[in-house]
Amino acid sequence: MTATLEGGDWWGLFGQFLLLSLLSIGGAIGTAPEMHRYLVEQHHWMSNEQFTTAIAIAQAAPGPNLLFIAVLGWDLGGFFGMGVTMLGILLPSTTLTLAAARWGERRRDTRGVRAFVNGMAPLTVGLVLSTGYILGKPSYGEAWLVALLAASASISVRTRLSPLWLIAAGGVVGAVLG
Amino acid sequence: MPHLDPQQQAPARPPSPSAAQHLPQPSPPASTAVACGAPTGSPDDLTLRAPGSPGELFRVFNRLALQGFGGVLPIAQRELVERARWLTREQFVELLSVAQVLPGPNVVNLALMYGDRTFGWRGGLAALAGMIAAPLGVVLALTLAYAHFRAYAPVAGALRGMGAVAAGLIFATGVKLAPALRRNALGMGRALGFAAFMFLAIAVLRVPLLWALLVLGGLSCTLAWRRLRP
Numbered sequence: 001m002t003a004t005l006e007g008g009d010w011w012g013l014f015g016q017f018l019l020l021s022l023l024s025i026g027g028a029i030g031t032a033p034e035m036h037r038y039l040v041e042q043h044h045w046m047s048n049e050q051f052t053t054a055i056a057i058a059q060a061a062p063g064p065n066l067l068f069i070a071v072l073g074w075d076l077g078g079f080f081g082m083g084v085t086m087l088g089i090l091l092p093s094t095t096l097t098l099a100a101a102r103w104g105e106r107r108r109d110t111r112g113v114r115a116f117v118n119g120m121a122p123l124t125v126g127l128v129l130s131t132g133y134i135l136g137k138p139s140y141g142e143a144w145l146v147a148l149l150a151a152s153a154s155i156s157v158r159t160r161l162s163p164l165w166l167i168a169a170g171g172v173v174g175a176v177l178g
Numbered sequence: 179m180p181h182l183d184p185q186q187q188a189p190a191r192p193p194s195p196s197a198a199q200h201l202p203q204p205s206p207p208a209s210t211a212v213a214c215g216a217p218t219g220s221p222d223d224l225t226l227r228a229p230g231s232p233g234e235l236f237r238v239f240n241r242l243a244l245q246g247f248g249g250v251l252p253i254a255q256r257e258l259v260e261r262a263r264w265l266t267r268e269q270f271v272e273l274l275s276v277a278q279v280l281p282g283p284n285v286v287n288l289a290l291m292y293g294d295r296t297f298g299w300r301g302g303l304a305a306l307a308g309m310i311a312a313p314l315g316v317v318l319a320l321t322l323a324y325a326h327f328r329a330y331a332p333v334a335g336a337l338r339g340m341g342a343v344a345a346g347l348i349f350a351t352g353v354k355l356a357p358a359l360r361r362n363a364l365g366m367g368r369a370l371g372f373a374a375f376m377f378l379a380i381a382v383l384r385v386p387l388l389w390a391l392l393v394l395g396g397l398s399c400t401l402a403w404r405r406l407r408p
Contacts, residue, residue, distance in 0.1 A: 063313020093282025118363040119399030120275040126376025132349030152346035174339020175332035
């Protein structure tokens with residue numbers, strides 16, 4: 001815990017995360033560069049290494065990737081910090097999502113909503129593929145990691161094996177070869 | 179894993195109109211129909227189920243979140259579509275599409291919207307809590323453990339190996355969702371084209387997401403609008 005935040009800092013942090021919540025279209029991980037700029041470069045509340053580790057841990061753990069934000073909060077100030085960052089990142093987006101989902105639900109059979117949903121579906125598929133590609137970037141430099149990535153993708157497409165086993169296998173292979 | 183059903187992966191899904199009636203839900207039955215260009219339903223929709231209580235929502239979303247190493251999306255697809263059968267593959271892509279364009283983490287939005295659709299705000303909160311509460315505890319435990327063991331090389335290697343598999347799994351999810359575009363109002367070919375352009379823009383050219391969504395989304399939605407002409 002390197003940071004020493006005071007009263008006003010916490011309000012600033014909370015406000016920053018409220019704002020980022022509304023900008024997090026396409027997922028929380030997309031806001032990571034902006035959080036890095038704010039926490040590491042502008043305020044020096046944490047080190048580069050701390051920030052990167054938070055994301056790595058959240059990706060290795062089960063649950064939504066968004067939990068890297070909980071780790072950032074924890075590093076800044078334990079349970080209180082975690083509450084501030086998580087509440088900040090969740091409150092605006094959940095409220096907006098509920099309102100928008102209900103609005104769309106009532107009009108789901110109108111031509112406009114159907115055009116929107118049908119038009120967005122292919123972009124969603126493209127975005128999921130992009131996420132896989134971008135998350136794989138740290139692996140492209142080493143043959144065994146590329147093989148691991150390709151093998152797990154191919155097994156997952158062809159079989160109905162639980163992803164849990166593949167992740168576990170990846171961990172074992174990594175511990176031995178890495 | 180008791181609910182394995184090879185039919186679920188079958189590409190051909192001829193329509194059957196009776197699906198929505200099998201879902202016991204407090205909201206009007208219309209809310210379970212798919213707002214899709216193509217008719218909804220298929221033989222496997224006959225066994226489409228619905229959560230019985232907010233508690234069940236909490237349990238299923240908790241279970242899928244705790245399995246979701248390196249991202250919940252692949253597990254969410256498997257649990258909600260293939261195991262719990264709460265959603266068809268088409269409904270899943272639709273929910274995800276809406277979750278994707280709204281701010282907030284996609285899977286969290288998806289849980290929130292599905293919970294809200296079945297049990298109102300209580301359902302939304304139950305699904306959201308199920309998604310976050312237990313994984314939060316695990317992440318905390320890992321954070322403390324990592325601080326202890328980070329100098330140990332196999333731990334770093336295992337993290338990298340799991341990262342590679344996680345990326346492969348997300349890639350596979352995209353490949354598995356692609357057949358859902360078959361019933362898209364744009365037509366399969368155009369829909370795949372838009373998916374490819376999106377990949378090019380985001381993964382290769384690194385265009386900011388907002389611009390990609392505005393330009394490509396504007397085009398695809400306009401095209402869908404014209405093809406949905408009554």
